[in-house]
Amino acid sequence: MSQYTLDLTGKVALVTGGSRGIGKAIALALAEKGAKVALTYSRSADAAEEVKTAIESLGTQAMIIQADAASFEGANETVSAIIAEWGGLDILVNNAGITKDGLILRMTEEHWDQVMETNLKSIFNYCKAVARPMMKGGGGSVINMGSIVGITGNAGQSNYAASKAGLIGFTKSYAKELASRNVRANVIAPGYILTDMTDALDEKVLEGITNATPLGRAGNVEEVAAACVFLASDLSSYITGEVIRVDGGMAI
Ligand code: NDP
Secondary structure, three states: OOOOOOOOOOOEEEEOOOOOHHHHHHHHHHHHOOOEEEEEEOOOHHHHHHHHHHHHHOOOOEEEEEOOOOOHHHHHHHHHHHHHHHOOOOEEEEOOOOOOOOOOOOOOHHHHHHHHHHHHHHHHHHHHHHHHHHHHOOOEEEEEEOOOHHHHOOOOOHHHHHHHHHHHHHHHHHHHHHHHHOEEEEEEEEOOEOOHHHHOOOHHHHHHHHHOOOOOOOEOHHHHHHHHHHHHOHHHOOOOOOEEEEOOOOOO
């Protein structure tokens, strides 16, 4: 039998923005494979509490922490709290993200800054905070949530696309720096996935997106979580610095 498995029993994972949408699905999928899961949220305390209960009902442990992903101190405090409680950290999923869409002529400086801080600075915050503990612990897996838009660009999303393209360059550099210490880092680039984030889009835009997707439908959060579990596990032990599209073929 292969020594490489999806089993995450005994592993400790942190998912940022795990209270809703893709992050919630990832937190539950990692827990299903046996990991202890800590998740952060910014506002949805009740939803985060529900995810914690759901994780515990899968027979593993959960921790919820309110922490703005854009806060450098918040990232350090979160990682320290997890290590104090569970003794280490093996898997980091930088999932928290926002959109503040607008064509460039209308985009405000505030919307540029908010998106860059939440989507890109957060990646630096958490990747830096886990680097030393993961190296000390003999390795780890970091998964940064990009977007297909970071590869193709999208009118009305120059701030968002820049943040998601930026994290690809960051992840490849980080992967090169930490590979010798067995810390892997990869990006998942989802296409159109049904969540609160895409709920905000109008019907016409959604129809256009579906028509542009070779598989002919939106993706669901579990399909993104499946790729994340793969990247978190030993099944991907020889994969680092990679960008995996989960987009129904949209960017072929
Ligand atoms: P949702 O809006 O459904 O959920 C966002 C999650 O991130 C929530 O748990 C939210 O917490 C959390 N969050 C937002 N801002 C912060 C913050 N400052 N600090 C901590 N947590 C925060 O988004 P999705 O699930 O759709 O998206 C998740 C990720 O996937 C994002 O990075 C997004 O860019 C990416 N993505 C999504 C796609 C899609 O089609 N849905 C496509 C491509 C990429 P709270 O509940 O407390 O607000």
